[in-house]
Amino acid sequence: MKLASALLLSLPLFQDTVLAETRDLKKGKCDLWTKKWKNGKSSKGKGSYNFNRIATFPVCSQLDADCNTDTETAAEIVTVSGDLNTLIYSDSPMGVIGFVDITDATSPTPLGTLDVGGEPTSVSVWNDSIAVVGVNTSEDYVNTSGLLVAVDIATQTILKSWDLGGQPDSVAVSPDGKYIVVAIENERDEDLGDGIPPQMPAGFVVSIATAESLDDWTPSVIDVTGLDGVNIPEDPEPEFVHINENNLAVVTLQENNAIILIDLESGTVESSFSAGSVDLDNIDTEEEGIIDQTSSLDAVPREPDGVVFMNPNYFATADEGDMDGGSRGFTIWNVCGEPVWGSDSFMDQYSASVGHYPDERSGNKGVEPENVSFGSFEGTDYLFVNAERAGLVFVYDVSKVKKPKFKQVLPTNVGPEGGLAIPERNLLVIASETDDRGDKMRSTLTIYEYGKGKRQYPTLKSKKPKGSEVPIAFAALSGLSPDPSKDGVLYSVEDSFYNKSRFFKIKTGKSGKASKLVKAINIKDTNGVFAAVSPYGEFSADDLAEMINDDMTVNIDSEGIAADGEGNFYIVHEGQGTVGDADRPIESLNFIFKVNESGDILDVITLPDAWNDKQLRFGLEGVAYNPDSNTLVAVLQRAWGDDANPAVMVYSLDNDDWVGYGYYPLDAATSPAGGWVGLSDITYVGENKFYVIERDNQGYTDARVKKIYEIDVSEWSGDGHVFSKSLVKDILDITDDIGALPFEKYEGLAYTADGVWIVNDNDGVDDNSGEIQLLNLGDI
Ligand SMILES: *[C@@H]1O[C@H](CO)[C@@H](O)[C@H](O)[C@H]1NC(C)=O
Ligand SMILES: *[C@@H]1O[C@H](CO)[C@@H](O)[C@H](O)[C@H]1NC(C)=O
Ligand SMILES: *[C@@H]1O[C@H](CO)[C@@H](O)[C@H](O)[C@H]1NC(C)=O
Ligand SMILES: *[C@@H]1O[C@H](CO)[C@@H](O)[C@H](O)[C@H]1NC(C)=O
Ligand SMILES: *[C@@H]1O[C@H](CO)[C@@H](O)[C@H](O)[C@H]1NC(C)=O
Ligand SMILES: *[C@@H]1O[C@H](CO)[C@@H](O)[C@H](O)[C@H]1NC(C)=O
Numbered sequence: 108m109k110l111a112s113a114l115l116l117s118l119p120l121f122q123d124t125v126l127a128e129t130r131d132l133k134k135g136k137c138d139l140w141t142k143k144w145k146n147g148k149s150s151k152g153k154g155s156y157n158f159n160r161i162a163t164f165p166v167c168s169q170l171d172a173d174c175n176t177d178t179e180t181a182a183e184i185v186t187v188s189g190d191l192n193t194l195i196y197s198d199s200p201m202g203v204i205g206f207v208d209i210t211d212a213t214s215p216t217p218l219g220t221l222d223v224g225g226e227p228t229s230v231s232v233w234n235d236s237i238a239v240v241g242v243n244t245s246e247d248y249v250n251t252s253g254l255l256v257a258v259d260i261a262t263q264t265i266l267k268s269w270d271l272g273g274q275p276d277s278v279a280v281s282p283d284g285k286y287i288v289v290a291i292e293n294e295r296d297e298d299l300g301d302g303i304p305p306q307m308p309a310g311f312v313v314s315i316a317t318a319e320s321l322d323d324w325t326p327s328v329i330d331v332t333g334l335d336g337v338n339i340p341e342d343p344e345p346e347f348v349h350i351n352e353n354n355l356a357v358v359t360l361q362e363n364n365a366i367i368l369i370d371l372e373s374g375t376v377e378s379s380f381s382a383g384s385v386d387l388d389n390i391d392t393e394e395e396g397i398i399d400q401t402s403s404l405d406a407v408p409r410e411p412d413g414v415v416f417m418n419p420n421y422f423a424t425a426d427e428g429d430m431d432g433g434s435r436g437f438t439i440w441n442v443c444g445e446p447v448w449g450s451d452s453f454m455d456q457y458s459a460s461v462g463h464y465p466d467e468r469s470g471n472k473g474v475e476p477e478n479v480s481f482g483s484f485e486g487t488d489y490l491f492v493n494a495e496r497a498g499l500v501f502v503y504d505v506s507k508v509k510k511p512k513f514k515q516v517l518p519t520n521v522g523p524e525g526g527l528a529i530p531e532r533n534l535l536v537i538a539s540e541t542d543d544r545g546d547k548m549r550s551t552l553t554i555y556e557y558g559k560g561k562r563q564y565p566t567l568k569s570k571k572p573k574g575s576e577v578p579i580a581f582a583a584l585s586g587l588s589p590d591p592s593k594d595g596v597l598y599s600v601e602d603s604f605y606n607k608s609r610f611f612k613i614k615t616g617k618s619g620k621a622s623k624l625v626k627a628i629n630i631k632d633t634n635g636v637f638a639a640v641s642p643y644g645e646f647s648a649d650d651l652a653e654m655i656n657d658d659m660t661v662n663i664d665s666e667g668i669a670a671d672g673e674g675n676f677y678i679v680h681e682g683q684g685t686v687g688d689a690d691r692p693i694e695s696l697n698f699i700f701k702v703n704e705s706g707d708i709l710d711v712i713t714l715p716d717a718w719n720d721k722q723l724r725f726g727l728e729g730v731a732y733n734p735d736s737n738t739l740v741a742v743l744q745r746a747w748g749d750d751a752n753p754a755v756m757v758y759s760l761d762n763d764d765w766v767g768y769g770y771y772p773l774d775a776a777t778s779p780a781g782g783w784v785g786l787s788d789i790t791y792v793g794e795n796k797f798y799v800i801e802r803d804n805q806g807y808t809d810a811r812v813k814k815i816y817e818i819d820v821s822e823w824s825g826d827g828h829v830f831s832k833s834l835v836k837d838i839l840d841i842t843d844d845i846g847a848l849p850f851e852k853y854e855g856l857a858y859t860a861d862g863v864w865i866v867n868d869n870d871g872v873d874d875n876s877g878e879i880q881l882l883n884l885g886d887i
Contacts, residue, residue, distance in 0.1 A: 182198060274310075347413050398469075567866075736795070768826055
């Protein structure tokens, strides 16, 4: 141990003086505090403590209790009142700040909104009771202006506002309340001259020395142009700011890949430095419909966005990227400007292993860590990193700042932006900003609680195969099957979101533990069985050729899977296109693929011609194996042609031919958002009986029909028979228990020795939060 650090550790009383001096230390001595620095006690024994989601507040409920509104709202930045009972968030599409009562954190309730006279960009709290809001009032990118608005939280009234002289981005209040700092970004126009800076006017930083009376607050400008380490010194574009207890402000200049430190007492820039770059290995850099984490990128600029101090000497940045950077992770820095730890490629890789990797962002910054927040919970320091494109918060134990320990991930809704730790109440709040009712995404505030107990998420995590650098990547699970010959095993498939289609083997988790995806098997036309299928109607030889790759893998739309327990798997492929619809020409028929454990296609079952002649694009969705008669029972999602209901079709594996069909009587669609109801999956439960999932195509507050029904195929009396159904379980509200709003697409259902399993399809994390709930409902 170095003499200086030994002294520091034994003389905690002198911390304050020493800390101030640490900043002036020469390079090489900046890490004095790294070994032992902690805000609290040891994290020993905290392994059984976890964060779990307890509630989700849809922002639209400020406008209508049932969210029956198409108006776009958003919660972006979130903060809390001094009594810790009211959340305040910024909502730029509405031009308001919103208030939410969290006195009972499991049941957040709307308290209304306040028009702030422009576009709120950030909100923070001063003196416990006053919200300070950055408001952009600019006409455009050139004539920029903005206000700092002070709002009394209790009465929701504007007390006073100050001209900021530019377009604000973030607002921070110092821990002692003496200073309020606003980053004036004067952001660039990304559409002007390819968005390449410099673009005047230049941004700056405003520091306000507060006083007992708001009348005595005076904003002063801190010029941050012409600094070292900044790519384009004349156009700094300050982005985010946070302040430590020594009144040292850290400001990220995202577009400039730089960070500056400002001493607020003297109002001067103390240092500025480049945020540098990172080399990344084992990531996916191409959008080709496959998650293939075998690429590398060298010297990717970090271009940090969110920033937070974790203690007086160390801060963390979310390295989102903006211009050509984005290093897919976060970095921990000391105040000398040295990066002391980085997450490298971990966030991309881990996201893929829990089904949250956004493949559509592979060419473009991956999971995009946007924000960081910090809090010391029950004596353990935690850093929370929001991965905007993955719909996840990564939680790290940073009790040892230079050796962060990954703890867990938490599911968010689409576009997690603001993060707020409320350690005094053991709460964490995440604002997910994306809101689009038509695309079934609603902006929410999600509340998580820290406490003793198992972690609820993830419900499914993949294994790292021998010889691979990364775990198996997966998402978009669209069907489920039990293994009739083995308890504790499930099979699943991925849908057409991915090419080179695969099916998966899953070992189910016992007593609430996550299940494990242990194997991914490519489906291959090794023997040319699929290639030999005859063209029919509009389905041409070219269409068929498009579905088979050079390496014999296939690009299909697997929507259901059934294992027969003897090493054969029946995978239903949903056809593409509708007969007679010029906008949706037939590109593929519906097929059932028989494959073996190696994924080799052994047989391809086509529908009878009469069915192909009236194909609708909502085709085969589920399949189950019936051992009582050695048959397959397959279901269509919706009614075809003039039919009133979707078909339930039976295929004999003894005769290699269709036995016949009946109809499944659907519930009516009752969602206020309209839409339709259809079948999603089917599973065998014994004695010719089957469970099916029936669901509407709505999620969140618009979901109405999510049900498991039973049918009995021995009831069949000939083609066209309409089966009777009986309700087994309404699953609309099963997400209540995990603090979530309903998911749209429950697409997998399996009846097993340990009860019923369901899984939802997360659409490959494209316009979807990515959340996957593989749940055991037990005996229902
Ligand atoms: C806010 O800023 C942008 C420029 O970044 C501008 O185009 C927009 O119209 C501004 N004003 C308001 C009131 O939203
Ligand atoms: C810039 O905006 C201000 C306030 O909105 C307005 O008074 C002024 O005329 C504008 N200037 C130009 C050059 O457009
Ligand atoms: C700040 O808080 C204190 C204590 O609650 C209160 O007495 C004072 O009036 C507040 N100041 C302002 C400007 O609101
Ligand atoms: C998948 O393969 C098909 C056919 O080869 C191709 O048209 C399509 O673009 C691919 N999908 C993606 C996402 O790359
Ligand atoms: C991160 O979240 C905090 C709290 O909501 C907010 O103050 C800050 O502005 C956010 N930063 C980014 C980059 O979104
Ligand atoms: C799967 O089928 C292929 C082709 O018929 C065969 O070569 C392979 O051995 C089979 N694999 C298993 C595990 O049965």
